[in-house]
Amino acid sequence: MSPRKRGKGLVRPYVVTEGRAHPTRNTFDLVTLVIASTDLPLTGLNPEKRRLMELCRGGALSVAEIAGHLALPVSVTKVLLADLVDSGHVTTRAPIPPAQRHDARILEELLDGLRSLS
C-alpha cells in the first residue's frame, strides 16, 4: 500500500486542487494516456503533482491508473492533469480506438466465461 493510500483522508481533495473542481480543459477520458515530459523541473508543484509526474515518467499511464495510484478521485486527477498539461509537464494521447462490434457468439462465450470464473 502506498504512503498516500495509508494516509487516505488526511489531505482532502479540495486542498489538492486548491478548491477547483473544473479542469482547465475537458479533454480527458478514463483511458486517455498521459506521458510526462522529462525535461521540466518539478519545482513549484504540489506533492500530488510531483507524484503524478514520477508515476508518468516511467511511460504512458492512463488517467484511471494515475487516479488509482494517487488514491484520488478521477475527477480530481483530471484537474491536476489539466494543470500539468497547461504548464507543459505532461502530454496526452488519445486511447487506441475500440475494436469492431462483437458478434453474439463472443458475447455468449463471455457470459459463460464469467459464470465459470465466479
Next chain:
Amino acid sequence: MTEHIPEAVFWCLSAGLLAVLVLLARQRNVTGNLRRQVLSLEGAVRARDAEAHHLNAVRLPALADVLRHKPATVPGPLDGRLADTGFGHSLEGVVQQFSEAMRTAQARADQSAQGALKGAMRALQSLANEQQVTISEMQERHDDPEVLRDLLQIDHTNSQFGRRAQAIAVLCGSWPGRQRAASSLSDVVRGATSRIRDYRRVVVHGHTDAAVVSQAVEPVVLAVAELLDNAARHSEPNTTVEVQVQPTHNGTAIVIDDAGVGMNDEEIRQATAVLSGARAVDVTRLGDPPQFGLPVAGVLAARYGFRVSVDTQSPYGGVRAVVFLPTNLLTRIGDDAAVPERTRPAAAMPPAAPAPAPGPPRDGTGPPPPRRPPRPRPRRPPRPRPGARPGRRHRTAGRPPRTTLHHRRRPAQAPPPGRRTRGGVPRTTRTTRTGRRSGPPTCREHRLRHGRLAARYPLGPLRDRVGRRRNQA
C-alpha cells in the same frame, strides 16, 4: 440615763450614715465597673456583627469569585483581635466549609458538563467521519465537475465541523479520535490546512523527509489546524499564512507566520500559560465566544510530548506560532513501510522477482511504495452451478485464452473480474509498475505487459465492454 439616749441615737445614726456612704461608694464603683464592662461588651458585639457582615457581604463573594477563576482577592477579617477568639475560629470554619462545598459542587458540575459534552462530541465526530467517508465515495463515483464542486464544498464544511467536534472532545479529556498511519510532515500540514475555513490562504514552504509517527499524526494535525485557524482568523483576508517546515537538531519545527494584529504582552503571557499545559483547562470557562484554539493545542502538546509556542512576533507583524516535534515523534515512512516486506516469508516470493531498481531521486513527499512482485494465481476449476448449462461451460473452460483478442483491446483497461481495488483501478497496475522499473520503459512494452496481464484474466476487458454497452442501452 436619759441624757445618754440622744448620744446613742447620734452614734447610731452616724454609724448608719457611714454605712450608707460606704455602701454608696461601693455601689458607685460597681456601677462604673459594670458600665465599662457593658461598653466593652457592646463594642465586642458590634465588632462581631461587623465581622459577620463583612464575611457575608465581602469575603464570601470574593472567595466565590476566586473559585470561579475570576480576578479577585479575598480580604482578611476586619478586626485582627477576633482571630484568636472562638468567634474568629468559627468564622474561619465557615469560610473553609464554604470554599470546600463550592469546589466540590464545581468539580461535580464540571465533570458532568465534560461528560455530557464528551459524549455529544463523540457522536458528532463519528457522524462527521461517516459523512466524510460517504463524501469520499461520492467523489469517486461522480465525474461531473459541477457535482464535484458541490461535493468539495460539502467536504470542506464537513472537515471543519469534524475539527470543531474533535477539539471540544479533546478539551473534555477524550483522545483525538482517529488512528492514522505515519504520515509525512507535508501531509500533516496539508491535512491541517484542509480543516480550516481559509485553506486557500495557507502557503507551505520548506521540505523535509521526516514523517510523524502514527499515534501523533492526528494530535499534531489538530494542533496545527487550530493554530492555522487562529492565524487565518486574526489576519486580513487578503494576506497569506506562511507555514515553514524547518528541520532542527533534535526534531522538526512547524513555523506558522501570520500577518495579523499580533498579541500584546498580557495576551502573550496568558497564551503561554495556556500552551504550557500546566493548568487544567476547563471547557466550561473558555470565554464567550469560547476560544478553543490555544487550549486544545496546549492540551495536545502536554499529552503527546510536543511543544507549542506563540511568544515570538512574526516578521510580517503578526504572531509566529511554532510547533516543535521532538525526534521521538518523528519517523521515516520508508522504515515503516518496509516492515511488512521483511515479515513476509521469503518462500512466497517468486524467484524471478526483479530486484527493485533504484528509482529516480525522490523529493520526499514519501518514499517509494512497497512493490509487490506479481504472484502467479492458480486458476480455480469452475464450480458446478445449478442454473448453468454444463456443456457450454465445459467448452469455454477447456479453450485456451484468446490472447489475440485482448491485444486488440484497450490495454490499460484490463480489470480482472472480482479483483478491483477500492479506487476502482485493477490491482494489476501495480505489477505493471513493478515490471516497468526493471527495464527500459517504453510505451510499447507497457502495452505488451498489459496485454500479457490481460491474457491471464481473459474475460476482464470484455466484461467491461459489455457492461458499458448495457449501460448505454
